[in-house]
Amino acid sequence: MNAISPVSYLFVGAVSAIVGLLPWLVTGMRLPVQNLWAVDVSAAEMPLTLLPFSQYTITLLVAVMVTGSAIAGGVARATRSRQPRFELVALVVGVQIVQVGATVQTAVTVATGLVDNTAANVYLYGLTAGTIAANLVGLLVLLLVARAPAPGAVIAVSLAAVAMGPWLAGLIARPFTFTATETAMALLSAARWVPAVIVGLAVARCGLTTIGRVAAAVVGFLALWIGPAVFTAVSAAAGSRVLAARPAEMVDYGAQVFVNALGVQGGSASLLIPAVGVMVLGLIVGRGVRRRRLEQVSAA
Numbered sequence: 001m002n003a004i005s006p007v008s009y010l011f012v013g014a015v016s017a018i019v020g021l022l023p024w025l026v027t028g029m030r031l032p033v034q035n036l037w038a039v040d041v042s043a044a045e046m047p048l049t050l051l052p053f054s055q056y057t058i059t060l061l062v063a064v065m066v067t068g069s070a071i072a073g074g075v076a077r078a079t080r081s082r083q084p085r086f087e088l089v090a091l092v093v094g095v096q097i098v099q100v101g102a103t104v105q106t107a108v109t110v111a112t113g114l115v116d117n118t119a120a121n122v123y124l125y126g127l128t129a130g131t132i133a134a135n136l137v138g139l140l141v142l143l144l145v146a147r148a149p150a151p152g153a154v155i156a157v158s159l160a161a162v163a164m165g166p167w168l169a170g171l172i173a174r175p176f177t178f179t180a181t182e183t184a185m186a187l188l189s190a191a192r193w194v195p196a197v198i199v200g201l202a203v204a205r206c207g208l209t210t211i212g213r214v215a216a217a218v219v220g221f222l223a224l225w226i227g228p229a230v231f232t233a234v235s236a237a238a239g240s241r242v243l244a245a246r247p248a249e250m251v252d253y254g255a256q257v258f259v260n261a262l263g264v265q266g267g268s269a270s271l272l273i274p275a276v277g278v279m280v281l282g283l284i285v286g287r288g289v290r291r292r293r294l295e296q297v298s299a300a
Contacts, residue, residue, distance in 0.1 A: 001115070005077065005083075006086050006087055006089075006090040007090070009076075009088075009090040009091045009094065010090040010091070010094040011094060012072065012075055012091060012094060012096020013091040013092065013093065013096075013139075014071070014093040014094040014095070014096075014097055014098050014099075015051030015073050015088065015094075016068050016071040016072035016075065016091075016094070016095060017068040017069070017072070017097075017098035017099050018068070018098055019067075019068060019112040019168075020064045020065065020066075020067040020068020020069070020070075020071060020073055020099075020102055021050065021051075021062060021064050021068065021098070021102065021234070022049075022064075022171060023063070023064060023167055023168075023169075023170030023171040024051065024052045024060065024064055024170070024260070026171065027052075028240045029042070029048045030046050030047075030048060030192075030218055031046040031047050031048070031049045031052075031053065031054075031106075031109065031110065031112065031113075032042065032046070032052065032053075032056065032057065033046060033183075034054070034110070034113065034271060035047075035055075036111060036113045036114050036115050036117075036119060036120040037113055037114060037115070037121055038114060039113075039134040041049060041240045042111050042269065045110050045145070047113065048109075049062070049103050049106040049109050049110065050063075050101070050102035050105050050106055051105075052107040053106050053107070053110050053131075053235065054060070054127075055126050055127075055238045055239055056238075056239045057121070057170075058127075058130065058234055058238050059231040059234065060166055060167075060170045060260065061127070061130065061131060061134060062130070062134040062137075062163060062166070062167045062231075063163045063164070063165075063167040064170075065099055065131065065135050065137075065165040066134060066137055066138040066159070066160060066163035067095055067138075067160065067163050067164060067167045068095060068098070068099065068138065069095055069099075069138030069139060069141050069142040070137075070138070070141050070142065070145060070156070070157075070160035070163070070164075072092075072094070072095050072142050072146075073089050073141060073142035073144070073156065073160075074145055075091070075144030076088060076145070076146035077146050077147075077148075078144075085195045085264060087141075088146055088147065091142070091146070092139065092142065092143075095138075095139075095142065096135075096139075097164075098143075099135050099138070100135070101155055103128065103131050103132065103133075103135065103230055105204065106131075107124065107127075107128045107131075110124055110127075111124055112156060116139075119196065128165050137159070139158050140156070141156045141159055144156035144159060144206075145160070150205075150206040150207075150213060150216070151206065151210075151212045151213050151215065151216035153202075153204045153206070153222060153250060154202045154205075154213075154216040154219075154220050155216050155219050155223070156205055156217065157199070157202040157220070158198075158199045158202060158220035158221075158223040158224060159223055159227070160198075161194075161195040161196075161198035161199050162195055162223055162224060162227030162228060163192065163221075163227075163232075164194060164195050164198065165191070165192065165195045165228060165231070166231060168191040168194055169191060169192075171192060172187045173188060175296070183230040192267075192271075192273055193271070195223060195228070195271065196271040196272070196273075196274040196275040196278065197219065197274065197275070197278050199220050199223075199275045199278075199279075200231065200274065200275040200276065200278025200279040201222045201278055201279075201282055202220060202274075202275065202283075203217040203220055203221075203279045203282075204278065204279045204282025204283050204286060204288060205282065205286075207283070207286070208283070217279070221272060221275060221276075224269065224271050224272065224275055225262065225268055225269060225272055226262070226268070228267070228271065229258050229261035229262045229268040230258065232261040232267075232268070233254045233255070233256070233257040233258035233261060234254065234255060236253070236254065236257040236278065237250045237251070237257065238250075238254075240253065249268070263289060272281040
């Protein structure tokens with residue numbers, strides 16, 4: 001089978017990162033109105049940016065970075081038998097060209113428009129640092145999905161699945177469009193369960209035949225449970241203008257929201273039920289397929 005050239009992987013990495021940015025790109029990329037903007041302008045007059053820098057879209061910011069990297073990692077794992085030397089390096093470079101470029105363009109654009117004071121600097125540095133951290137998490141996910149043994153890949157896929165939730169929500173609802181049709185609401189309700197399905201399938205595909213695989217499944221389910229709660233808490237705390245000037249109270253409020261979100265009523269724990277169901281069904285189907293193959297081999 002012919003190998004795929006490193007240049008192709010460079011292109012695939014860049015395209016994967018662009019796909020990751022889709023929930024923001026489809027909005028028109030108009031920077032949300034900033035509370036610390038130097039001049040009063042309408043939403044239509046805000047500059048274009050490649051990332052959604054705003055305290056109200058922190059989860060989307062993380063989601064677009066991690067999802068793009070996860071897609072690239074999935075492509076790398078699916079084409080391992082055709083990979084030339086340095087293919088993973090080319091893939092990573094392709095992703096980073098887009099994501100680092102988007103971060104720089106957005107940070108510079110926002111910096112030129114904000115007021116010149118301490119609060120604005122903290123705001124800008126915080127969003128930039130958070131974006132860099134999301135980029136690093138995405139890079140880890142990419143490498144684990146691409147090359148790690150099955151248990152490591154399950155953990156990486158679970159992290160990516162958590163990010164897939166707000167990614168799909170952003171793609172469906174389009175942040176700052178302020179429209180919610182019945183179709184969009186139905187799709188949002190369905191999309192909420194996608195991370196659970198992904199984690200369940202990943203665990204079933206890996207299996208539970210060793211201690212390492214069982215441990216990976218536990219970590220995957222914990223990520224599915226805790227991850228959305230973290231997103232909910234961060235969004236609630238960071239999006240509160242009342243608490244913006246009181247960091248200690250913001251952290252305390254975020255902690256309260258986090259604890260509440262972990263419960264069944266908060267929605268996070270309820271994701272475990274379909275995830276376990278999908279895992280069990282996948283394990284049963286997989287065992288049946290393997291048994292049939294053994295019977296065919298024995299009959300031959």
